[in-house]
Amino acid sequence: MPTFEEGAALGQLLGELRDTASALGGVVVYLIDDGGPAQVELSALPASSADFDIVLARHPLNLGQGAALETARQLALADPRHDAFVMMDSDLQHRSQDLPHMVQAIRDGADVAFGNRFGAASNVPFGRRLLLWGARIFELAITRLWLSDAHNGYRAFSARALRGIPITQDRMAHATEIRQRVARQRRSLKIVEVPVTVRYSREALDKGQSSLGAISILRDLLFRFLFGQR
Ligand SMILES: Nc1nc2c(ncn2[C@@H]2O[C@H](COP(=O)(O)OP(=O)(O)O)[C@@H](O)[C@H]2O)c(=O)[nH]1
Ligand SMILES: [Mg+2]
Numbered sequence: 001m002p003t004f005e006e007g008a009a010l011g012q013l014l015g016e017l018r019d020t021a022s023a024l025g026g027v028v029v030y031l032i033d034d035g036g037p038a039q040v041e042l043s044a045l046p047a048s049s050a051d052f053d054i055v056l057a058r059h060p061l062n063l064g065q066g067a068a069l070e071t072a073r074q075l076a077l078a079d080p081r082h083d084a085f086v087m088m089d090s091d092l093q094h095r096s097q098d099l100p101h102m103v104q105a106i107r108d109g110a111d112v113a114f115g116n117r118f119g120a121a122s123n124v125p126f127g128r129r130l131l132l133w134g135a136r137i138f139e140l141a142i143t144r145l146w147l148s149d150a151h152n153g154y155r156a157f158s159a160r161a162l163r164g165i166p167i168t169q170d171r172m173a174h175a176t177e178i179r180q181r182v183a184r185q186r187r188s189l190k191i192v193e194v195p196v197t198v199r200y201s202r203e204a205l206d207k208g209q210s211s212l213g214a215i216s217i218l219r220d221l222l223f224r225f226l227f228g229q230r
Helices: 008-021 065-077 096-107 128-144 159-163 174-184 202-207 213-227
Strands: 025-036 052-059 085-087 112-116 154-156 191-195
Touching: 008 025, 008 052, 008 096, 008 191, 025 065, 052 065, 052 159, 052 174, 065 174, 085 096, 096 112, 096 154, 128 174, 128 213, 154 159, 174 213
Parallel strands: 025 052, 112 191
Antiparallel strands: 085 154, 112 154
């Protein structure tokens, strides 16, 4: 779980995850705080219990959401107890109530489960809906993988799948990179979509990415296409 200056939303979400943990057979949250001025303090987070733990890691500088997910990926894969790995946002846009469905998809045999905000009652604003539709077509063109939702940060993986998906796009282009890597391995991975409700509150829209962020994503993808290793 990447986090950057989330404050009360983060505390609420972690409390909800602690309440869900025993039904899931145990949860470890790998929380990656990313060089924001207001650091997350471990003492302010919900306490550990027999089936709930938080591992807090800090990047000394702001490296971006993709870099935070890569740190979490490496930390989580080092623990052999885990059978399902979930990426989710820490600003309450993703709901803890959807977590059991994401985990169950993996326990039922999927290798990769992509959240689909259009399969449930998400209040996606019109402009964002339009942008996501464009992103969906763009991503179909470059990955040949048709999904209902582009750039949904709620995703789950089996250990086998996650090992084969290193994240090298540090900022927001990681969402496309993950899809590209999954698409390249589609013959050996079982891929499903899971309906999730994404909440658009005033705060989440004000603090979250603007639509202009799409330009930075395209720039990072183009740069990688022209100069990077694939
Ligand atoms: N670690 C880290 N997390 C970030 C960064 N930027 C955003 N996040 C987190 O990633 C999640 C999604 O970011 P957000 O800006 O809300 O994106 P949006 O929901 O697509 O508008 C939230 O939980 C943020 O706290 C960052 O630079 N580093
Ligand atoms: Mg957000």
